[in-house]
Amino acid sequence: MTEAEDPVLMLRRLAVEFTTPNARFRAVDGVSLNVERGQTLALVGESGSGKSVTTLSILRLLRPPLARIAAGEILFRGRDGRLRDLAQLDERQMRSVRGDQIGLIFQEPMTSLNPVMSVGAQIAQAIRLHRAVSKRAAAAEAQSLLRLVEIDDPARRAASYPHQLSGGMRQRVMIAMAIACRPVLLLADEPTTALDVTVQAQILRLIRRLQREFGMGVLFITHNLGVVAEIADQVAVMYGGQIVESAPVHELFDSPRHPYTRALLASLPDAAAAHTPHQRLRVVPGQVVDPRRLPPGCRFEPRCVRAEEQCRRSGPEVMAASPVHDVRCRRWNEA
Numbered sequence: 001m002t003e004a005e006d007p008v009l010m011l012r013r014l015a016v017e018f019t020t021p022n023a024r025f026r027a028v029d030g031v032s033l034n035v036e037r038g039q040t041l042a043l044v045g046e047s048g049s050g051k052s053v054t055t056l057s058i059l060r061l062l063r064p065p066l067a068r069i070a071a072g073e074i075l076f077r078g079r080d081g082r083l084r085d086l087a088q089l090d091e092r093q094m095r096s097v098r099g100d101q102i103g104l105i106f107q108e109p110m111t112s113l114n115p116v117m118s119v120g121a122q123i124a125q126a127i128r129l130h131r132a133v134s135k136r137a138a139a140a141e142a143q144s145l146l147r148l149v150e151i152d153d154p155a156r157r158a159a160s161y162p163h164q165l166s167g168g169m170r171q172r173v174m175i176a177m178a179i180a181c182r183p184v185l186l187l188a189d190e191p192t193t194a195l196d197v198t199v200q201a202q203i204l205r206l207i208r209r210l211q212r213e214f215g216m217g218v219l220f221i222t223h224n225l226g227v228v229a230e231i232a233d234q235v236a237v238m239y240g241g242q243i244v245e246s247a248p249v250h251e252l253f254d255s256p257r258h259p260y261t262r263a264l265l266a267s268l269p270d271a272a273a274a275h276t277p278h279q280r281l282r283v284v285p286g287q288v289v290d291p292r293r294l295p296p297g298c299r300f301e302p303r304c305v306r307a308e309e310q311c312r313r314s315g316p317e318v319m320a321a322s323p324v325h326d327v328r329c330r331r332w333n334e335a
Contacts, residue, residue, distance in 0.1 A: 006036050038216070048288040103185070251325055
């Protein structure tokens with residue numbers, strides 16, 4: 001993993017272990033990545049690859065004893081410039097970080113917003129949790145935030161309840177709550193998945209604008225490579241709880257090295273062939289690997305068309321395809 005120039009977040013060989021009555025397994029295993037100030041890192045992969053677990057571990061929202069951070073470091077550089085390992089903080093210290101210095105946008109706002117509180121009251125509550133301001137000042141700030149996220153008539157909308165807003169508006173409210181205290185790091189866990197294409201483009205444009213205004217680092221979790229092309233500066237591709245490839249966005253799209261990344265890109269619809277009759281989309285063969293039953297070698301080997309005997313026996317280490325491009329594959333240079 002190449003070193004970041006001005007990192008706000010550095011994960012170093014992070015491992016997250018789950019314990020069930022029948023098994024103990026690692027859903028995240030040895031993940032290392034950097035999120036730089038003012039840039040967006042997209043964490044990409046199919047459902048079940050470990051993306052959301054990685055996000056929850058950063059904010060220490062995993063629930064022991066079911067899940068715990070088993071190894072590694074979560075190094076966060078706050079407003080004071082000091083680097084701290086979030087994995088070592090107690091719960092009181094983490095509460096001062098969550099929502100204040102690190103904001104989180106959830107995937108589905110309807111299940112994240114309180115249905116019996118107005119959206120303005122919820123934003124104001126998030127403000128007062130971390131800042132010593134009056135109720136009136138927090139309410140006024142909530143309306144300013146609604147205006148900032150491009151919601152018309154913020155005074156009226158602040159009095160609305162979540163069910164009275166459209167999906168796009170609810171997502172904007174979630175963004176307003178996430179940036180209420182001007183965080184230095186924003187975690188966005190598939191924030192556009194439930195939105196139509198037009199609203200999705202508006203939300204992406206909004207996140208990009210707010211990032212520039214506040215200078216935030218953004219970790220954007222998604223499985224949509226079209227979204228990645230629009231919003232990301234850097235990309236990390238995740239599979240089976242590991243990062244299998246990472247590179248600047250243009251280099252990854254122009255020169256993908258890992259067979260999994262190439263398969264994901266190949267599955268995108270081809271606009272040039274949109275009018276070809278009976279044109280079928282390509283798919284990645286097989287199923288996402290089960291973290292409870294990992295293969296002995298490379299985790300992508302059961303689905304890989306280029307796998308050889310050595311791939312089945314042992315897992316590959318991360319290799320440098322270029323000074324800014326890492327890949328976890330023995331045969332990356334044969335592509």
